[in-house]
Amino acid sequence: MDEKMKTISGVQTLLKFTYGLIPIAAGTDKFTNLLTDWAKYLHPSLASALPFKPSVFMMIVGVIEIVAGIIVLAKPAKGAYIVSAWLILIALSLLASGNYLDVAVRDLAMAIGAFSLAKLSAVTDQNK
Template sequence: MDSNVQLVKNVLKYTFGLVPIVAGLDKFANILTNWSQYISDGFAEILPFEPSTFMMIVGIIEILAGILVLTHTKVGAYIVSAWLTVIALSLLFSWSYIDVAVRDLVMAISAFCLARLYEKNATKANN
């Protein structure tokens, strides 16, 4: 049983470490998609700069979050979970890209589970 838990922890750790890094880097290249399209018109109007600049800032945050998951998994996973929840909620409130919002909520739950696996491990080690 412990080897299965370790496998799940490793798969989730590298998934939530590498995927945010790749997505963050792509905010500069727009190879996977045009990331600015996910910004609602209302939000884009209040930005003090271009939506593409905002997405580059988002990309930097995502890269840092991915690195944090790889280096400090529990804290990083909680941050990624919260980040994905915020993204999903912003999409739901703008009622656009609902499919992406649902996917991001599922990923947020998975990242939260990863953090809890590390939380449980830390608690178990202290007992």
């Protein structure tokens, strides 16, 4: 493997672990709320429309995030698209609520990174 491919492979591996492990960690924290009270990020109209407590909804979200992270680790070319779309949906919800706009911008930037991982992984998969 030449130096250029080693560098590309290294970047792809770093992004794969970033976009695989962070959703797993955030998803797991939806059950413990050690990092934050995740329910406070829910759009108020969504929270009031739920047939159960917002904390239960966040646990469901946590399971989805954990699964998405596992898919990224196993199949980054596909899983990163899932994480990218998920982050965009979160950002849109935050933008619609008018709250946590800094987090919305961060999530959009992270979505671009996840999308980049998907594209990079597709190229590296072709070169294997």
